[in-house]
Amino acid sequence: MLKHGGNLRDAAKMFSRPLDDWLDLSTGISPHFYPAPALAPNAWHRLPEYSDDLIHAAQTFYGAPHMLAVAGSQAAIQALPRLRSLSRVVVSAPSYAEHAYQWRQAGHAVSETRYEDLHDAVANSDVVVLCNPNNPTGEVIAPAQLLQWAEQLAQRGGWLIVDEAFADTLPEISVAAHTQREGLIVLRSVGKFFGLAGIRLGFVAASSALLDRLANYLGPWTISGPAQQIAISALSDTSWQQHQRLLLQREGERLRCLLIQQNWQCSGTDLFQWISDHHLQQQSQALCHFMAERGIWLRWFEEGAYRPHGVRFGLPANEAGWQRLQLACAEWTSQI
Structure with missing residues (x-):
């Protein structure tokens, strides 16, 4: 099977760091999830008919x-x-x-x-x-x-x-x-x-x-x-959807600005940002390893057809995660 983001257990084994000590930014999944309602008592019992x-x-x-x-x-x-x-x-x-x-x-x-x-x-x-x-x-x-x-x-x-x-x-x-x-x-x-x-x-x-x-x-x-x-x-739930759109747009812009502050050219969506290896001065894999050593898991893309090496950043879930990412980025920038 192909490799995908979200493989946090692999990261935990590779870097000998407990699962709960990671900031997982390896997917484009919103860190703010819809609060699941209480399920009907027979939800696990009945065959799931077409709804x-x-x-x-x-x-x-x-x-x-x-x-x-x-x-x-x-x-x-x-x-x-x-x-x-x-x-x-x-x-x-x-x-x-x-x-x-x-x-x-x-x-x-x-x-x-x-x-x-x-x-x-x-x-x-x-x-x-x-x-x-x-x-x-x-x-x-x-x-x-x-x-x-x-x-x-x-x-x-x-x-x-x-x-x-x-x-x-x-x-x-x-x-x-x-x-x-x-x-x-x-x-x-x-x-x-x-x-x-x-x-x-x-x-x-x-x-x-x-x-x-x-x-x-x-x-x-x-x-x-x-x-x-x-x-x-x-x-x-239209009210939740409207709030979620505004939240993701705001946080997507925050992530873009954070990366631009490191003098990285990025592109992406409200849920992730992408930086090619070229704009990271051919050091995308080294950046991912550096971040992983600090418990931050990014998605590194290997070179393929019409695809340069590159790194994708997802959104942190909370302010502590944002601060952790910002400090790690600043540390990386200061050493190169």
């Missing part, structure tokens, strides 16, 4: 006409390549590595291309996959451009897959509302914005025919009863 209430809540929150609940967007990322005959697939790079990996695992001809070259790649592919905003760089493609590409691909039976896992603080960039059209598929994640990665829940917005195929492939009872109950509450 209309969950889908209605998701359609309202994401603005999509048709949606399917899946066990984290990862489930859809793995399943969608198995629903097509062998195709020419272009995946934007750098990006969430599971996309290219899963299409290759299913036997498709996969190539990766930079964001600035995607327009040309659309003409010579059957499937185009991208994250918007991108993980880990934070790049954004305008909705009008995405819809144009989706139309081009649909004319020849192709797909445009847009992973909007980090779009919840930027609802204006979403194309989920347009997924009634053939060939446009949008993935959404409950884990990032709501800080509920542990319930393993995501959604796919697409045409009803494609969602039926995907549901049949995934099989029954894919979302636990407790996860459904928690998600219905979170997706319906």
Whole structure:
């Protein structure tokens, strides 16, 4: 399996530091999670039947006409390549590595291309996959451009897959509302914005025919009863959502300013910031090791196709974490 952030147990073993003595900034998951409501007494007893209430809540929150609940967007990322005959697939790079990996695992001809070259790649592919905003760089493609590409691909039976896992603080960039059209598929994640990665829940917005195929492939009872109950509450709580957006926007800007104070050029979203190895003077791996020695776990990205080495910083959960990060950054800067 590919490596991902959130592997804090690996860090604890590697650096011989107890789990509770770490500041984990290795993911883009909000450190402020939705407070789970009390569960129904039979939540763990009944089979988790398909919930209309969950889908209605998701359609309202994401603005999509048709949606399917899946066990984290990862489930859809793995399943969608198995629903097509062998195709020419272009995946934007750098990006969430599971996309290219899963299409290759299913036997498709996969190539990766930079964001600035995607327009040309659309003409010579059957499937185009991208994250918007991108993980880990934070790049954004305008909705009008995405819809144009989706139309081009649909004319020849192709797909445009847009992973909007980090779009919840930027609802204006979403194309989920347009997924009634053939060939446009949008993935959404409950884990990032709501800080509920542990319930393993995501959604796919697409045409009803494609969602039926995907549901049949995934099989029954894919979302636990407790996860459904928690998600219905979170997706319906507009007051909490508004507060969360403002909080993440404020803290995202704080993180960006903290890194700029170290003379690091960064980009990202409200949930994370990215610095390439080039802007760290080819010392990104050394920086991650330095931080880990001080109990701060970052996400280091190894070099890959169209992907330089780089470091991603998530958000601290509290003021003590912010101070710990600031002191460590200042210590690093003072020694180089």
